[in-house]
Amino acid sequence: MNFRYKIESEGHNMHAITTKDTPMQIGARQLFEQSMEQRLASKPQYWEWLKPNFSPACRRLTPGPGFLEALVEGNVEFVNTKIDRIDAGGVVTQDGRLHELDALICATGFHASAAPPFRTEGLNGTTLQEQWKDRPTNYLTVATDNFPNHFMMLGPNGGVGEGSLTLMMETTGDYIVKALRKIQKENIKSMQVKSARVRDSTELIDTYFHGTVFLDDYNN
Numbered sequence: 001m002n003f004r005y006k007i008e009s010e011g012h013n014m015h016a017i018t019t020k021d022t023p024m025q026i027g028a029r030q031l032f033e034q035s036m037e038q039r040l041a042s043k044p045q046y047w048e049w050l051k052p053n054f055s056p057a058c059r060r061l062t063p064g065p066g067f068l069e070a071l072v073e074g075n076v077e078f079v080n081t082k083i084d085r086i087d088a089g090g091v092v093t094q095d096g097r098l099h100e101l102d103a104l105i106c107a108t109g110f111h112a113s114a115a116p117p118f119r120t121e122g123l124n125g126t127t128l129q130e131q132w133k134d135r136p137t138n139y140l141t142v143a144t145d146n147f148p149n150h151f152m153m154l155g156p157n158g159g160v161g162e163g164s165l166t167l168m169m170e171t172t173g174d175y176i177v178k179a180l181r182k183i184q185k186e187n188i189k190s191m192q193v194k195s196a197r198v199r200d201s202t203e204l205i206d207t208y209f210h211g212t213v214f215l216d217d218y219n220n
Contacts, residue, residue: 011163018057018161018212025213028056036061039068046071049080054216057161122147123192139193139201142172148190149183151176157205161214 016024033051040047050068052061062068071078081093090101115136120128123146131137131146138144141158143151152158153172160168183191209215 008164008167014162018214020055020211020213025055025057032056032061036068040072042072043078046078049078055213058213058216120147120150122150137198137202139198142175143193145193145195145198148192150192151179161212 014024016022017028019025036050037047040050070076079093079099081095081097084092084094086092086104089098091099091104093099115129115132122128122131126146128147131144136156138152138155141152141155153169153176158168158172159165179191182188
């Protein structure tokens with residue numbers, strides 16, 4: 001087995017970390033929480049504020065390297081009181097305290113599952129933004145109905161909690177190339193997935209996720 005396949009195999013063997021209540025999942029959660037608690041030991045109240053209510057693989061348990069260490073530095077204060085207002089002097093929290101600032105940086109997150117910001121139009125003028133306004137549905141993350149000749153790589157639900165993301169991209173690319181070759185060789189005008197197959201795929205995904213940690217943040 002070459003080095004690449006060895007790495008991929010070891011990554012896929014960690015699948016149990018995404019499954020609820022498996023020994024690997026429970027052990028991983030304990031390990032990550034222990035690490036966070038140790039790194040915040042000098043300011044234990046921070047651990048109580050930052051303790052995740054979700055398991056590893058649902059999302060990242062900690063920010064990038066050095067972030068927790070920065071929080072416990074003497075010149076850093078972590079405030080978890082909600083903001084009441086922002087005025088010329090700085091930020092005033094709901095406890096009435098004024099936090100004087102030289103700069104205010106807003107980092108409020110992003111939509112990970114939304115339709116792309118650019119207009120994508122399919123049959124009868126339907127846009128992807130309209131079709132996905134409630135939730136992004138698709139067939140095996142590759143295509144969605146009403147959008148002929150439209151293929152996606154790493155579409156909604158296309159990411160993995162373990163294993164090789166590169167392998168997912170390569171496999172999807174191979175599938176798309178085969179579809180395009182069929183269109184070219186057989187002089188096909190358009191190709192689109194049936195709505196019924198999109199519903200089947202969505203039902204399969206929903207059923208699978210209920211046995212995993214990926215819904216932890218919704219259940220707690």
